[in-house]
Amino acid sequence: MSSKKSSGMTREQVLDMYFMDARCKLIDIAAFLDRVERSEGKDDFRIKAFREAITEVTGKKKDKAKRVLLSFSDPSKKPIEEAPGKGACGAWPGEAKS
Amino acid sequence: MRYIEPHAHMVSRTTDDYQAMLLAGCAAVCEPAFWAGFDRGTPEAFYNYFQQLTIHEPNRAAKFGLPHYTWLCINPKEAEDPVLAKEVISYIPEFIKKPNVLGIGEIGLNKNSKNELKVLEWHIELAAELDQLILVHTPHLEDKLKGTKLILDALRSHPKIKPERVIIDHVEEHTVKLVKDKGFWAGMTLYPESKCTAARAVDILENFGTDRIWMNSACDWGVSVPMAVPKAALEAKARGHKLKWIDQVVYQNPIKFMSQNKRFKKPEAI
Numbered sequence: 117m118s119s120k121k122s123s124g125m126t127r128e129q130v131l132d133m134y135f136m137d138a139r140c141k142l143i144d145i146a147a148f149l150d151r152v153e154r155s156e157g158k159d160d161f162r163i164k165a166f167r168e169a170i171t172e173v174t175g176k177k178k179d180k181a182k183r184v185l186l187s188f189s190d191p192s193k194k195p196i197e198e199a200p201g202k203g204a205c206g207a208w209p210g211e212a213k214s
Numbered sequence: 215m216r217y218i219e220p221h222a223h224m225v226s227r228t229t230d231d232y233q234a235m236l237l238a239g240c241a242a243v244c245e246p247a248f249w250a251g252f253d254r255g256t257p258e259a260f261y262n263y264f265q266q267l268t269i270h271e272p273n274r275a276a277k278f279g280l281p282h283y284t285w286l287c288i289n290p291k292e293a294e295d296p297v298l299a300k301e302v303i304s305y306i307p308e309f310i311k312k313p314n315v316l317g318i319g320e321i322g323l324n325k326n327s328k329n330e331l332k333v334l335e336w337h338i339e340l341a342a343e344l345d346q347l348i349l350v351h352t353p354h355l356e357d358k359l360k361g362t363k364l365i366l367d368a369l370r371s372h373p374k375i376k377p378e379r380v381i382i383d384h385v386e387e388h389t390v391k392l393v394k395d396k397g398f399w400a401g402m403t404l405y406p407e408s409k410c411t412a413a414r415a416v417d418i419l420e421n422f423g424t425d426r427i428w429m430n431s432a433c434d435w436g437v438s439v440p441m442a443v444p445k446a447a448l449e450a451k452a453r454g455h456k457l458k459w460i461d462q463v464v465y466q467n468p469i470k471f472m473s474q475n476k477r478f479k480k481p482e483a484i
Contacts, residue, residue, distance in 0.1 A: 197327065204354040
């Protein structure tokens, strides 16, 4: 299954319904990146993952939402020894150093 | 509109929420056992929680005329302590025959640790032994993909577990196909800050079909919206989807899955 299935709406209807909301969110992302770049300090794994994810948004491949989610995901396969806590931060920090 | 809220943590919600859900057409609410936002810490605290889920909360819902169902487990966020988990799991058979209990849930993984996986396997074994439905929590954010794969492996490796009797919740675009292709049911959770938005949930329905899938709010003590399911139904309506298409997802599908437990009665909708 792929994103080739139609919503039943025309391109114009989709744009009428969602363009302004998406435009607003895109400007918010741009402002977020401006804010990060104005701040003191170095990039961490989260903002590196974020910049990588943006390349999925601007790419020509389909299933963009899925590709963004995959780009933030832990790609390892085996369970970890012990839970480091309860929360998730939204991006994979890499293999824990033992 | 009529709908069923198949995953809501009503012990954390107010009576205003119950009233709003009823006004929006909610015909039944189902409450999996979950993490309180802090560790309960002792087996006795879980025993009390199971009493709350099987006695107090259904009585509170009944005051509004709303049928209340529940699922029992120790949640994955407190599964790092196997000694505690084992004792809590030992209480489940005492509660499993209560009139509003539908099965074991929401079990699953949180950080994908070895102890979490062990406790998940104990729950799966118990569900198989007691012939119960299963409701699964998948991890959040960066842990979801790996956790979903580990959960699918654990479920599929048990010879007595039938996929059609298991719903795997909190699917997103990168996990929904994994779940549905293996014959399991899928749940989409509508959250304002994580998981799915209403628009994305309707996208997923359009791309992956309306069979073996439901939507829920999973409203709890955190940032969440008890009215998320009816709002998503309105999103689908605004796109031009037929009422029958919407009704299948928000009303018929929860009935179809949960009616596999005879304690679930098809609710009357106003």
